[in-house]
Amino acid sequence: MSEEKKAYDLKRLAEIAKEQGLEVLEDGAESLYVAVKIWLKESAVLSATPVDDLVMPFLDQLDPIVLKAVDKINPADNEVQ
């Protein structure tokens, strides 16, 4: 973008607000993912069926995939875009 920067530009304010909002969203999505994992692991222990207990150790293998996807919500703070 070769747009010239101006003082007190409302368009720039909107841009910053959007970035901040996306960052909050990104953090929220990550927290939600962690919460769901804790909930699933707790439930697997509590439930009578042994099948879910066998699956849970593999749950963390989703981390790189899910967290990478979540990181894309706000690309502005990513090292590699």
Ligand SMILES: [Ca+2]
């Ligand atoms: Ca179980």
Ligand SMILES: [Ca+2]
């Ligand atoms: Ca990000």
